[in-house]
Amino acid sequence: xxxxxxxxxxxxxxxxxxxxxxxxxxxxxxxxxxxxxxxxxxxxxxxxxxxxxxxxxxxxxxxxxxxxxxxxxxxxxxxxxxxxxxxxxxxxxxxxxxxxxxxxxxxxxxxxxxxxxxxxxxxxxxxxxxxxxxxxxxxxxxxxxxxxxxxxxxxxxxxxxxxxxxxxxxxxxxxxxxxxxxxxxxxxxxxxxxxxxxxxxxxxxxxxxxxxxxxxxxxxxxxxxxxxxxxxxxxxxxxxxxxxxxxxxxxxxxxxxxxxxxxxxxxxxxxxxxxxxxxxxxxxxxxxxxxxxxxxxxxxxxxxxxxxxxxxxxxxxxxxxxxxxxxxxxxxxx
Numbered sequence: 001x002x003x004x005x006x007x008x009x010x011x012x013x014x015x016x017x018x019x020x021x022x023x024x025x026x027x028x029x030x031x032x033x034x035x036x037x038x039x040x041x042x043x044x045x046x047x048x049x050x051x052x053x054x055x056x057x058x059x060x061x062x063x064x065x066x067x068x069x070x071x072x073x074x075x076x077x078x079x080x081x082x083x084x085x086x087x088x089x090x091x092x093x094x095x096x097x098x099x100x101x102x103x104x105x106x107x108x109x110x111x112x113x114x115x116x117x118x119x120x121x122x123x124x125x126x127x128x129x130x131x132x133x134x135x136x137x138x139x140x141x142x143x144x145x146x147x148x149x150x151x152x153x154x155x156x157x158x159x160x161x162x163x164x165x166x167x168x169x170x171x172x173x174x175x176x177x178x179x180x181x182x183x184x185x186x187x188x189x190x191x192x193x194x195x196x197x198x199x200x201x202x203x204x205x206x207x208x209x210x211x212x213x214x215x216x217x218x219x220x221x222x223x224x225x226x227x228x229x230x231x232x233x234x235x236x237x238x239x240x241x242x243x244x245x246x247x248x249x250x251x252x253x254x255x256x257x258x259x260x261x262x263x264x265x266x267x268x269x270x271x272x273x274x275x276x277x278x279x280x281x282x283x284x285x286x287x288x289x290x291x292x293x294x295x296x297x298x299x300x301x302x303x304x305x306x307x308x309x310x311x312x313x314x315x316x317x318x319x320x321x322x323x324x325x326x327x328x329x330x331x332x333x334x
Contacts, residue, residue, distance in 0.1 A: 037088050040096040049102060053077065053109065069120055076112035083108050135242035138182035139172030140190050140252035141227070141322040142198065144272060147256075151326070152272035153319050155289070156193060156265040157310070163236035168271065168293060168311050170318065172247075174240055182248050183224040190252065194270070195263030198254040200224045203325050227251045227325065228318065251322055271296050278323035285320035286311075 060073040087101035095101075142154040159166040173189040175182045183200045190198045202208070207225050209217070216222075228249035237243055277288030290308050297305045 037093065037096055040093060041088070041102060042099055045099060045102055049106060053080075056113070069116075072119070073116055076116055077109070080105055080109040080112055130244070133241070133243040135174055135238070135240055135245055136177050136182075137172055137232075137245040137247045138175050138186040138189070138226075139170050139247050139249050140186050140198065141170050141249060141318055142190060142194065142252045142254060143201075143275060143322075143326060144256050145253055147272065149274065151275040153275060153278065153322070154194065154270055154272055155292075155315070156270045160239045161234060161236065162310065166310050167315075168289070169315055170249075171265070174238075174242075181221075181223055182226075183250055186250055186252070190254075191260055191263075193264040194254075195258055195260035195266075196254045197257045197259045198252045201251040201253050201326075201329070203227055203251055203329060224250065227322070230314065232314070249318060251325065268300060273319065275323045275326060278319045279327055282316060282320050285323070286316045289316060289319065 057074070057077060060070055084101050084105035087104055088096060091100060143151050144154055145151045154171070155168045156171050157166050158169050161167040161169065171190050171193045172186060173193075175185040187198050187200065190196070202224060204225055208222055214222075226248035230245075230247040230249060232245040232247050234243055234245060238245070271289075271292040273288050273292045277291075278285035289311060293308055293311065294304055297303065
């Protein structure tokens with residue numbers, strides 16, 4: 001992730017430099033005038049407030065020292081201390097005897113602390129909401145290498161996406177991290193959705209141990225590496241109520257050996273796009289996919305679609321890049 005140096009500089013200035021400069025200014029300019037007035041502050045109350053104030057700083061440092069929450073807390077504490085010193089400087093002796101500076105300090109300190117904790121709670125709720133709305137998926141860029149006209153990509157019309165309007169996507173589904181192997185879950189999912197036997201095509205030559213018996217080593221299980229890893233906004237909710245997916249994209253191949261006679265997506269809910277139509281560049285891949293979608297509409301609806309709004313750019317990129325990878329692998333094995 002790229003660091004925004006401008007934002008980091010502003011944070012450093014606001015949270016660290018500014019309070020230090022303010023306290024230094026007060027120490028040099030105002031402090032000499034405070035000697036007599038401090039004697040008017042109740043010593044017991046001042047000691048109690050100082051202990052609580054220091055304890056809060058140390059507690060926050062223990063809990064938040066590794067993130068910006070501590071810097072925010074220090075900024076708030078500095079403002080409370082500045083308010084106390086300014087009131088001690090400019091208020092009359094009568095008001096200071098009434099402990100007004102100390103009362104104002106305690107009030108400001110409590111309000112700032114509430115504001116700080118509220119900010120933390122709101123951010124926690126937002127992160128927890130995002131965590132609940134994010135699921136893990138395994139998707140297969142499925143290549144039918146048994147098509148008589150040459151290898152083709154298979155896309156299915158998933159009507160659960162885009163607020164039930166449907167999107168043309170590669171087959172796949174959810175998996176539970178730590179409980180399910182994503183590539184194994186994917187092959188099972190493709191079998192239930194397309195009805196064919198499939199296998200994972202590993203494009204990386206050296207990412208497995210040489211000895212197949214070492215696929216399980218101590219507490220480690222080696223898994224197939226996805227060809228792409230995407231963070232997806234689903235433009236709505238999926239069937240599991242997720243709004244986002246961390247999607248592991250695998251390159252899959254099939255000879256279209258049918259193992260499930262009643263799959264979720266039959267020929268009426270899927271299209272095939274020639275791999276050769278997607279190799280050259282993004283634009284040709286887009287044209288090839290839209291041509292297949294247009295043919296599907298003619299076959300099923302007896303007319304061309306008015307617009308093609310159920311195809312996303314990332315799917316076009318997946319097929320284009322997968323076409324280049326698959327063609328490269330074929331070249332290497334020949």
